[in-house]
Amino acid sequence: MIRVLLVDDEELVREGLREILEAYDDIIVVGELRSGERVREFVESIEPDVLLLDLAMPRVDGIQALIHLQNLRRPPASIVLTTFDADMNVLAALHRGAVGFVRKSEPTSVLISTVRAAAAGISVLPKETLQKLVPQITDANGYHDDPIAQLSVREREILDDVAGGASNAHIAARMYLSDSTVRSSISRMIRRLNVENRAQLAKLIWDKVHRRP
Template sequence: MIRVLVVDDEALVRSGLRMILEAAGDMVVVGEARDGDEAVSANTRLRPDVVLMDVRMPGTDGLTAGARLMAGPRAPKLIMLTTFDLDEYVHEALRVGAVGFLLKDTPPRDLAAAVRTVAAGHAMLSPTVTKRVISSFADRTPSRAEAARGRLATLTAREEDVIRAVARGLSNAEIGRELKLTEATVKAHVSRVLAKLNLANRVQAAILVHDADLG
């Protein structure tokens, strides 16, 4: 069972998310929190696999709490929730280590599928909503772009091919077909690239490529 912590300041929203997730059959909501402080405390106590957290909450908001969760000794997989599909806070959340975000009106089936994807260790980098947010709010100043290109210059040609494909939202299998590599080889390349660039996940890799104006 996938253990999920739901964080939202509205009780009705928390209740709805609980019903949707537990109806999926392979996940259980182990706790709820009303703000960021409660979320950090509940994460320590309950050790969920996935934290589903609202971006905007009174008191400690989701962005601040998300940074604290990612910096902790046992960081969960973090998905941010937002009412708006263009929310500047979401882009910053991706930078601190969240693996994606969902709109609150996401269909129940897609919500459950997203939690499964994240729990399995995959970033929620789709060519649609998540990538649109990255494109809309990435700060591509000349200095940032130059710094990003400098980091990417440490990669081999093949590694750069792989990270560009990651930035387009392709899965390992899709990258393998495109580059004529086995899925296992692609997985090894991705792991090596993330380690070499000191990146937490594929979403951060995509942001780096976009910052370099190569995506």
């Protein structure tokens, strides 16, 4: 059973999330908060597996709440709830330990799959957001000489898909390429970026997202 703590200042949002989550047999909401003030206290008390955390809240916002959790021995997998995606607030939340985020406008299926993935220890970030965030990560951290920044536009797009978990067939169909072209591009990036496989390619992106300033 996946134990979830909800933190959002809007009661209707919390009620809606609880109703959605508890419609699934493997998920239970174990607590709710209207701000980040008592997040650490609740996490230590009820030990949720997943924290669904709004970014924009009065008094103590989502980023501040994440900072309060950083020194915990067993912090929950934190997912940011937001109405926006690729700006520095999302990036800051990822820097502070969030494993991914969900836009409040996303379909229920995206929310549930993200919660399940986070509970399983898998970081989740939508591919389209990676496409927007990676240039910001590169600029913000001074990676102008990083091999990733020197990839071609097509290679970067394929890398974003790989980081998002897409198969070669999916990438090929989406980009109107042959399977062999996709395989060759991935193999070339593995050599250029000095990694061993596609899983490590994806990890390169996540290492950049989670790197602290």
